[in-house]
Amino acid sequence: MRKEITQFRRNKVLPRLVVMIPIMLVLVMPLVTQMDIKNISVVVLDEDRSLLSTRIESHLAGSDYFRMPKSAHDYSRAVELMDQGHVDLIVSIPAHFERDMLGGHGKPISLTANAVNATKGGQGIQYATQTIISAVTEVASENGLAANSFQQPDIRIQNRYNPTGNYRHFMLPALMIIVLLLVCTFLPLLNIMTEKEHGTIEQINVTPVSRWEFILAKLIPYWILALLMIGLAMLLAWAVYGLVPAGNPLNIFLGAFLFSLCMSGFSVTIANISNTMQQAIFVLFFFVIQFMLLSGLFTPIGSMPTWAQWITYAFPPRYVINIFRSVYLKGTFLSELWFDYTMLFVLAAVFYTLATFTYKKQS
Amino acid sequence: MSTFASFVRKEFIHILRDVRTMMIVLVMPVLLMLLFGFAISTEINDIPISVVVDKYTPEVRRDLTALENNPYIMLTGVIEECKVDEVLRSGKVSAVVMIRDGERNVVLDAANSSLSVSAGSYITSILRSETAMPLSVTTYMRHNPQLKSAYNFVPGVMGLIFILICAMMTCVSVVREKEMGTMEVLLVSPIKPIYIVIAKMVPYFILSLINLATILLLSHFVLDMPVSGNLPTLLTLCVLYIILSLMLGLFVSTLAQSQVVALLICAMVMMIPIIMLSGMMFPVENLPPVLKQISYIVPARWFIEAVCKVMVEGLPIAGILKEIIILCVMTIALFIGSIKKFNDRLE
Numbered sequence: 115m116r117k118e119i120t121q122f123r124r125n126k127v128l129p130r131l132v133v134m135i136p137i138m139l140v141l142v143m144p145l146v147t148q149m150d151i152k153n154i155s156v157v158v159l160d161e162d163r164s165l166l167s168t169r170i171e172s173h174l175a176g177s178d179y180f181r182m183p184k185s186a187h188d189y190s191r192a193v194e195l196m197d198q199g200h201v202d203l204i205v206s207i208p209a210h211f212e213r214d215m216l217g218g219h220g221k222p223i224s225l226t227a228n229a230v231n232a233t234k235g236g237q238g239i240q241y242a243t244q245t246i247i248s249a250v251t252e253v254a255s256e257n258g259l260a261a262n263s264f265q266q267p268d269i270r271i272q273n274r275y276n277p278t279g280n281y282r283h284f285m286l287p288a289l290m291i292i293v294l295l296l297v298c299t300f301l302p303l304l305n306i307m308t309e310k311e312h313g314t315i316e317q318i319n320v321t322p323v324s325r326w327e328f329i330l331a332k333l334i335p336y337w338i339l340a341l342l343m344i345g346l347a348m349l350l351a352w353a354v355y356g357l358v359p360a361g362n363p364l365n366i367f368l369g370a371f372l373f374s375l376c377m378s379g380f381s382v383t384i385a386n387i388s389n390t391m392q393q394a395i396f397v398l399f400f401f402v403i404q405f406m407l408l409s410g411l412f413t414p415i416g417s418m419p420t421w422a423q424w425i426t427y428a429f430p431p432r433y434v435i436n437i438f439r440s441v442y443l444k445g446t447f448l449s450e451l452w453f454d455y456t457m458l459f460v461l462a463a464v465f466y467t468l469a470t471f472t473y474k475k476q477s
Numbered sequence: 478m479s480t481f482a483s484f485v486r487k488e489f490i491h492i493l494r495d496v497r498t499m500m501i502v503l504v505m506p507v508l509l510m511l512l513f514g515f516a517i518s519t520e521i522n523d524i525p526i527s528v529v530v531d532k533y534t535p536e537v538r539r540d541l542t543a544l545e546n547n548p549y550i551m552l553t554g555v556i557e558e559c560k561v562d563e564v565l566r567s568g569k570v571s572a573v574v575m576i577r578d579g580e581r582n583v584v585l586d587a588a589n590s591s592l593s594v595s596a597g598s599y600i601t602s603i604l605r606s607e608t609a610m611p612l613s614v615t616t617y618m619r620h621n622p623q624l625k626s627a628y629n630f631v632p633g634v635m636g637l638i639f640i641l642i643c644a645m646m647t648c649v650s651v652v653r654e655k656e657m658g659t660m661e662v663l664l665v666s667p668i669k670p671i672y673i674v675i676a677k678m679v680p681y682f683i684l685s686l687i688n689l690a691t692i693l694l695l696s697h698f699v700l701d702m703p704v705s706g707n708l709p710t711l712l713t714l715c716v717l718y719i720i721l722s723l724m725l726g727l728f729v730s731t732l733a734q735s736q737v738v739a740l741l742i743c744a745m746v747m748m749i750p751i752i753m754l755s756g757m758m759f760p761v762e763n764l765p766p767v768l769k770q771i772s773y774i775v776p777a778r779w780f781i782e783a784v785c786k787v788m789v790e791g792l793p794i795a796g797i798l799k800e801i802i803i804l805c806v807m808t809i810a811l812f813i814g815s816i817k818k819f820n821d822r823l824e
Contacts, residue, residue, distance in 0.1 A: 230628055
């Protein structure tokens with residue numbers, strides 16, 4: 115084991131990488147993870163030119179979400195601008211809109227969004243509709259028309275656990291898991307493959323070290339490393355983003371530890387069955403990218419098709435992400451997360467059995 | 478020229494000998510493409526919710542049926558008021574609708590703020606829809622009327638897979654020669670570095686073309702991506718991107734001291750910025766200025782943008798000229814960079 119730590123220290127790139135990755139991920143990446151879209155470029159085609167339509171336009175211009183860099187005279191010009199990528203949303207208000215509107219009938223406002231990116235298009239439409247409704251309600255009430263037709267039933271919305279709706283607080287725990295995922299898979303894999311390619315693994319094979327001891331000695335430094343990195347990441351999250359776990363931090367460490375057990379066991383299995391370093395990396399990459407994209411880090415598992423949801427039950431990150439987010443934001447107790455912990459434990463056991471069985475002393 | 482040909486042949490033999498790696502390289506993109514194309518979606522449906530009700534008046538019943546019939550929401554049941562905190566905290570439901578004394582409250586699990594915003598607006602619009610909306614708005618979703626997130630996602634996955642796999646293939650090529658000590662042999666051979674670099678690329682380039690063909694066929698016929706623009710434009714774009722990715726790998730290879738470092742850089746270090754900064758997951762428009770600058774040097778960003786334009790919007794080649802020029806410049810820069818680095822070793 116001491117040998118492993120010395121090797122780690124001697125390598126120049128690795129320690130730097132290990133410090134850089136959590137800092138990069140926890141400091142910089144939360145800035146990227148911003149789901150709600152601002153600065154939607156909107157063009158208003160106003161054929162009504164009434165008080166109401168001007169009001170709608172000024173409401174849109176005053177909103178944080180929209181800006182109006184261009185103007186257009188007719189619909190076809192506006193669509194042209196959209197195709198060139200200058201405009202994301204076209205609001206066209208038909209002639210006599212105000213008059214017909216107050217009369218209670220008439221042509222509707224039409225909204226056209228560039229929906230190549232579905233999320234962006236959908237959000238743009240949603241914000242625009244809300245803005246238009248508020249403008250219309252305002253004008254209507256000024257006209258003394260605050261009649262029941264405009265009065266919406268009162269629905270109050272209460273946000274729990276993340277009252278400011280900060281998406282970064284939601285993503286931070288997930289980013290910590292990416293740190294763990296990368297460190298606990300790539301580093302042990304490359305370590306074993308280097309021994310294989312340099313032929314030093316044979317020297318170990320002829321020593322009386324048992325398979326279990328060998329694997330443990332290889333991995334213990336990485337577990338310690340993983341826990342240190344989580345500690346560092348949590349400190350950074352607290353210092354920079356003011357995010358502290360609502361629950362017991364020990365629950366987080368327990369989850370992180372079980373997760374690093376899982377992932378390092380997994381990577382040793384891959385190292386055992388591969389011949390060359392490149393091959394091993396390709397296989398590992400194949401899985402890691404699935405872990406990153408399919409276990410609910412970025413997109414909700416709930417919106418995947420059922421068969422894909424079943425696959426994710428075999429993915430360790432799925433559980434640890436749930437643990438991190440629940441403990442961090444909601445203060446969930448250990449007893450309420452027993453399923454996730456048990457699954458992590460079971461998966462860890464499975465991967466270790468695989469790792470020991472695939473590791474052969476005789477080549 | 479015959480030396481060049483024999484050099485290419487040597488590289489081919491290298492690759493063909495390692496059948497396992499070759500199979501992995503060819504099969505992996507197909508599997509990833511299928512898996513991601515089908516499984517990932519940013520559309521939000523089946524949001525689990527619970528309801529707290531004090532008495533069943535006709536209005537309450539109407540609300541309940543409205544919630545039950547909505548495809549975006551999955552009503553899991555009616556619960557006691559004291560259980561609200563528990564079901565939310567354990568993550569069983571994402572929202573609880575409380576109807577008491579005719580007053581309607583929605584309690585959201587806002588841990589995932591983007592999901593909770595959608596849940597909140599779905600629920601309010603469902604509960605409101607009984608009272609006639611005084612304002613009618615018609616909406617058109619241009620290019621993507623069904624709001625499929627795949628239209629943005631498939632190009633994203635393509636950009637990710639191409640660059641990482643191509644770079645991972647070539648990044649060991651030069652550094653392996655270094656580690657094995659055959660580098661000296663190469664350097665004393667009469668062949669020019671520029672030919673060595675190109676010869677190293679050729680076989681991988683052919684492998685990547687096979688990948689390109691399978692991925693494009695899959696995304697069109699299996700994942701239903703439209704090809705609204707013309708095919709030659711799309712192919713030019715993809716081939717350019719592949720060359721760029723191969724050059725990137727080679728460049729890393731000439732820089733790195735060992736295979737471990739080269740592979741770490743290509744597989745681990747590059748993966749994160751590509752996922753985060755390419756516009757595949759998070760919109761690039763909102764990035765803080767510094768990160769926005771960084772995202773300009775992520776090749777995948779330009780590629781994804783251009784592929785969306787060609788495949789979905791159907792723009793002609795003139796519409797993506799900017800992206801193509803940027804990708805060309807990057808390729809040339811990497812090419813010059815690797816040859817320079819390769820030459821350095823001569824001393």
